[in-house]
Amino acid sequence: MTVNDTEEPGWEVDPSDASGAAVVAAVGRQLRLRRESLGLKVAEFAESVGYGEDLVYKVEAGRRIPRPEYLDRADRVLRADGLITAMKKDVEEARYPKKVRDLARMEARAVEIGVYESNSVNGLLQTPEHARALFEARLPAYSQDEVERMVAARMARQSIFERSPVPALSFVQEEATMLRPVGGTMVWRQQLERLLEVGRLRSVSLQVMPMRSGQHPGLDGRIEVLKFSDGTAVGRADGAFNGRPTSDPKRLRILELRFGAIRAQALSPRESLALIEQVLGET
Numbered sequence: 001m002t003v004n005d006t007e008e009p010g011w012e013v014d015p016s017d018a019s020g021a022a023v024v025a026a027v028g029r030q031l032r033l034r035r036e037s038l039g040l041k042v043a044e045f046a047e048s049v050g051y052g053e054d055l056v057y058k059v060e061a062g063r064r065i066p067r068p069e070y071l072d073r074a075d076r077v078l079r080a081d082g083l084i085t086a087m088k089k090d091v092e093e094a095r096y097p098k099k100v101r102d103l104a105r106m107e108a109r110a111v112e113i114g115v116y117e118s119n120s121v122n123g124l125l126q127t128p129e130h131a132r133a134l135f136e137a138r139l140p141a142y143s144q145d146e147v148e149r150m151v152a153a154r155m156a157r158q159s160i161f162e163r164s165p166v167p168a169l170s171f172v173q174e175e176a177t178m179l180r181p182v183g184g185t186m187v188w189r190q191q192l193e194r195l196l197e198v199g200r201l202r203s204v205s206l207q208v209m210p211m212r213s214g215q216h217p218g219l220d221g222r223i224e225v226l227k228f229s230d231g232t233a234v235g236r237a238d239g240a241f242n243g244r245p246t247s248d249p250k251r252l253r254i255l256e257l258r259f260g261a262i263r264a265q266a267l268s269p270r271e272s273l274a275l276i277e278q279v280l281g282e283t
Contacts (some may be wrong), residue, residue, distance in 0.1 A: 012145060013063055020094040020101075025062030027087050033105075036080045065094060077241040080192075090174040092156070104157050106234060112227040113160075116172040116209075116218045116262050123154045123192060124161075125171065125198055125206075130191040131155070133183030165205040172218070172266050175211045180277055185283060192280040199273050207266040208275050216265045217258040227257050 013021050035045050042060075045054045050073065058064035066074075068088045068140065075084035093101055107113065107124075115122050120134060131154045135147045142150070160167065178195065181188040199206035220239020229235040235255040236245045246252065267275060 013065055017094075021062065023090050023094040024065050027066070027091055028062040029059045030087070031074060031078075031084065034080060034084070038078060038220075039132070040078075045074075045077060048077040065091060068092065084250050088225075101153075104153075106226055107157060107160050108163070109228050110167050110226040111229050112168045112170075112225075112254075114170040114223075114225045114259050114263075116223040116259055117177060118174045118218060119177065119220055121165075121173065121177050122171055123197060124158055124169070126154060127187070127190050127194050128155055130194075131188040137182075158260065161198070161203075166201075168205075169203055170205040170207075170263065172207045172209055172262050172283055174218075175275070176277060178208070181283075189280060189283050190233060192276055192283070195276050196280070199269065199276070205269050206272055207263060207269055208272040209262065209266045210275070213265055216262055218262045219232060223255055223259050223262070225252065225259055 013024050035042075036049075040048075042053050042056050046056045049070065051057075051070065055064060055070075059066050060068070068091075071084050071091065073090050075082060078084060089125065115124075121130060123131070126134075128151055132147060132153050135142055135150050160169075178192065182191070195206065198204055209218070223237040224237070225233060225235040231246065233252050234245050234247050235241060237255055237258070240254065240258075241251055246255075252254050266272070267274070
């Protein structure tokens with residue numbers, strides 16, 4: 001039994017993402033060649049893998065990014081002995097927006113990451129439900145396909161917590177970001193619990209900038225600094241250098257000074273966890 005097209009797993013290919021589109025097109029060609037070599041018609045293959053013919057045509061034409069389970073089923077039906085399953089990693093990366101892939105690659109290389117957030121919980125700290133609620137609130141509205149694609153990409157970045165060795169992670173969150181019940185009470189509670197869970201990790205320093213703190217160097221917006229093992233670094237800030245990433249040593253020094261001042265003004269990690277526990281208890 002096949003599912004209808006609205007339920008078929010996968011994402012539309014972003015035509016502006018040349019590298020991602022090339023990967024998806026190459027995978028589609030390999031699937032088609034393998035199917036044809038076995039003498040399977042599209043209808044026969046579609047029924048065997050349990051998906052609609054339209055999806056098969058789109059995947060083979062490079063117009064649809066298949067999810068991992070599609071490739072697993074195709075590998076079995078086409079008797080590929082793991083060759084198709086091996087494509088999952090490349091396809092998984094291609095399904096995420098290019099700017100997210102670029103950010104994830106930098107985070108994967110970083111040995112130290114420092115982030116100050118003023119408007120929302122940092123993406124590395126978000127639960128899937130919290131992230132989904134944020135994306136669904138955007139205007140103009142994203143399609144559901146785009147929302148799910150971005151949620152998946154954001155969650156994939158959180159594999160950074162499983163790295164060995166784990167980078168040193170320092171987060172400073174404005175207290176206001178933890179007081180807004182994004183997604184409703186249950187989603188809000190789950191997000192606060194996630195903050196407590198991550199904040200207790202030995203590799204993580206999680207601090208809260210209390211509302212009573214008054215003015216500080218982060219009032220212009222988000223600041224992020226990533227440092228790499230070769231001594232290089234990259235940073236960006238909403239209120240500096242037009243918000244663009246920079247590797248210039250002088251500019252990085254400015255961002256580091258601002259972030260250091262923010263950390264000094266924020267609550268200590270222990271005080272911050274106590275505040276989050278208090279907010280959770282009051283929800």
